[in-house]
Amino acid sequence: SQQGEEDPQALSIQEGENATMNCSYKTSINNLQWYRQNSGRGLVHLILIRSNEREKHSGRLRVTLDTSKKSSSLLITASRAADTASYFCATAPLISGGSNYKLTFGKGTLLTVNP
Amino acid sequence: DAGITQSPRHKVTETGTPVTLRCHQTENHRYMYWYRQDPGHGLRLIHYSYGVKDTDKGEVSDGYSVSRSKTEDFLLTLESATSSQTSVYFCAISPGQGVYEQYFGPGTRLTVT
Numbered sequence: 001s002q003q004g005e006e007d008p009q010a011l012s013i014q015e016g017e018n019a020t021m022n023c024s025y026k027t028s029i030n031n032l033q034w035y036r037q038n039s040g041r042g043l044v045h046l047i048l049i050r051s052n053e054r055e056k057h058s059g060r061l062r063v064t065l066d067t068s069k070k071s072s073s074l075l076i077t078a079s080r081a082a083d084t085a086s087y088f089c090a091t092a093p094l095i096s097g098g099s100n101y102k103l104t105f106g107k108g109t110l111l112t113v114n115p
Numbered sequence: 116d117a118g119i120t121q122s123p124r125h126k127v128t129e130t131g132t133p134v135t136l137r138c139h140q141t142e143n144h145r146y147m148y149w150y151r152q153d154p155g156h157g158l159r160l161i162h163y164s165y166g167v168k169d170t171d172k173g174e175v176s177d178g179y180s181v182s183r184s185k186t187e188d189f190l191l192t193l194e195s196a197t198s199s200q201t202s203v204y205f206c207a208i209s210p211g212q213g214v215y216e217q218y219f220g221p222g223t224r225l226t227v228t
Contacts, residue, residue, distance in 0.1 A: 031215055042205055042219030043158070088157065092215050101146050101165070101211055102173070107157035 004032075004089040004106030012112045019076040021109040023089030024069075030092045030100050032065055034074050037086045037108070046074075046087075051094065079113045086110050118142045121206050121220040129228055134193040136223050138206030140186075144218075145211040147189040149173075149181060151202040152222075158205065164189055165211070196227045 007022045023032070031050045035043040049056045049065045049072065056063045062075040076083055090103040118141035128134050138147060148163040150173075160173030162181040170181050178200060180192045193200055203224050207217040 033216065040222075042221050043207075043217075045216045045218065048216060090217075101209055101215060102148075102160060102163060103215075103217060104160070104174075105150075105158040107155065 004091050004104060006087070006089055006106045006109040008109060009107070010110045010112070012114065013079060014114050015079060015081055017079055017113075019079050019083070019111055019113070021074045021087050021111070023072045023074070023106055025072075025089075025091045025104075026070065027091075028094040029067075030094045032063075032072050033090045033092070033103065034061075034063060034072075035088045035090060035105075037088065039085075043088065076111075079111075081113050081115045084111060084113045119206060119208055119218060119220040121204075121223050123223060124221065125224045127226045127228060128196050130197060131195050134196050134225065134227075136191040136204055136206075136225070138189045138191070138208075138220060140189075140208045142208060142210075142218070143186060144208040145186075146209040146217075147183065148207040148209070148217065149179070149189065149191045150205045150207065151175065151200075152205060153202050161191065161204075196225075198227050201225060201227045 004023045004025045033048045034046045037043045047058045049063050060077045065072045086108040088108045090105045120139045122137045149161040150158045159175045164170045164183040182190045203222050205222050206220040209217045
């Protein structure tokens with residue numbers, strides 16, 4: 001079963017606008033990660049936020065985490081046509097041992113940035 | 116793609132035939148993973164490995180087996196392929212030791228007719 005669920009499933013915006021995607025999950029986590037996938041390619045890691053962090057920035061990316069609501073958001077500012085891709089959240093469980101290196105992925109948000 | 120390759124990149128096979136997909140890494144990472152990606156399901160973990168000869172099942176392991184005899188290679192075998200195993204298969208690697216990010220290969224598109 002999916003741990004993370006992204007919302008919305010699809011998002012279409014104009015170049016220069018901000019894009020916000022949300023992720024909800026069900027169980028306690030060690031960390032939450034966001035990945036990007038361009039059409040026909042493998043996933044690329046974007047950013048990781050640990051369970052004791054509330055916000056993290058990387059370039060034009062801003063991620064927030066609310067563990068009380070079991071939710072995260074990814075904000076892409078000043079979007080570009082090259083940001084067009086699917087975005088996935090993935091959670092690492094809060095358990096001991098090697099199993100906390102297993103990620104559970106959501107179904108993704110398809111972002112289209114129109115020039 | 117972080118020193119990770121998959122072979123073959125595309126394969127068409129018939130129902131009932133065995134199929135082996137190979138993942139090869141040059142990063143010396145401890146963890147290796149096999150996922151399948153299907154429309155409407157996102158990525159689902161099939162099996163993963165946490166060391167040579169150490170493997171464990173994922174969410175959708177039925178009909179699949181894996182082997183890891185060397186750090187750099189992780190094989191996924193479909194003993195008797197079925198049409199429901201038509202999918203895109205991704206291999207990923209992760210260093211472990213407190214580093215949780217995964218690095219993905221380019222994928223293998225498998226069609227079972």
